[in-house]
Amino acid sequence: MTIRVLICDQLPVIADGLKTLLDALPDFEVIGTTHNGMEAIVLVRTTRPDVVVTDLNLQTISGLEMIRRLAQEEEQPNVVVFTVADNDKTVSDVLHAGASCLLGKDASPQELINAIQGAAAGQTILAPNIAQRLVTWFRTQPEPQENETCPEVAELTPREREVTRMVAQGMSTEDVARHLVIGEATVRTHLYRVRTKLGVRDRAELVSLAYRTGLIHSTDQSLDDERGLAPASAG
CATH class of the missing domain: 3.40.50.2300 (Response regulator)
Incomplete structure (x- = not known):
């Protein structure tokens, strides 16, 4: 097209x-x-x-x-x-x-x-x-008292959750592909399926929903600790 x-x-x-x-x-x-x-x-x-x-x-x-x-x-x-x-x-x-x-x-x-x-x-x-400045700003915001309910989150596969967490922490498609040793097209496919399941239009809405539902916490660095990752740029 x-x-x-x-x-x-x-x-x-x-x-x-x-x-x-x-x-x-x-x-x-x-x-x-x-x-x-x-x-x-x-x-x-x-x-x-x-x-x-x-x-x-x-x-x-x-x-x-x-x-x-x-x-x-x-x-x-x-x-x-x-x-x-x-x-x-x-x-x-x-x-x-x-x-x-x-x-x-x-x-x-x-x-x-x-x-x-x-x-x-x-x-x-x-x-x-x-993107990194927005992520940094978001992480400084107070944690919500209760996570927003989103039953569709339960439909995500372990790999889709992993990709979502990485993206929410500011990693680009290329960074996610490199660290998971998969193709960029595969990462984009995972993100497309996640957006479809959760009913969000784009990456910005996906990141927001990931924090609001507790899929990832603004102070949670467990994924970085497990993989030894430094904060990366979003794209």
């Missing part, structure tokens, strides 16, 4: 560079580029891209305001924010506005491609440093 992409950035060198990168791939079609937030909204309505890749600094309206307005559209595109700003307020604003993915402009071309593909598939993907 071809992923149709709209690119929004004030700097032509970045917009044109992203267009050149994606146009060279068989499964991508760049339907346009713009530096104007209002024009981007019009283009979304007229061309129906699957994914919008945007910086937060745009003309007429900011990228953040554009994302908020796109979230009100009847047919919402998934949004990948590609920006130099990754402070805590920006991360919070972007996620609350409705963006699917958030990457810094130091991301590699492959990381950006993966994020666009993930966004098109309805996944949430964050830059590793941002």
Whole structure:
């Protein structure tokens, strides 16, 4: 399936560079580029891209305001924010506005491609440093007095529980595959089955549910201790 992409950035060198990168791939079609937030909204309505890749600094309206307005559209595109700003307020604003993915402009071309593909598939993907900060923040929150009840958790196989715990502790798909000595495709299959069983849409919801149901505790380091793992980035 071809992923149709709209690119929004004030700097032509970045917009044109992203267009050149994606146009060279068989499964991508760049339907346009713009530096104007209002024009981007019009283009979304007229061309129906699957994914919008945007910086937060745009003309007429900011990228953040554009994302908020796109979230009100009847047919919402998934949004990948590609920006130099990754402070805590920006991360919070972007996620609350409705963006699917958030990457810094130091991301590699492959990381950006993966994020666009993930966004098109309805996944949430964050830059590793941002994901780790969110996990660290979550671990500082007080433990709930009682775990949320979720009977579907009992349907998970031991391996699915193991993969879920690793992901909830901030490990990327590649890290999980390496430590379990299985293929990345197998890890993704396990995560897909877990999301299906638990009724969650993406990795962010899965991690939240894992903590809320007691599948993993914010202060529980048993899995790390058993395997001798250091905290890893999420992806």
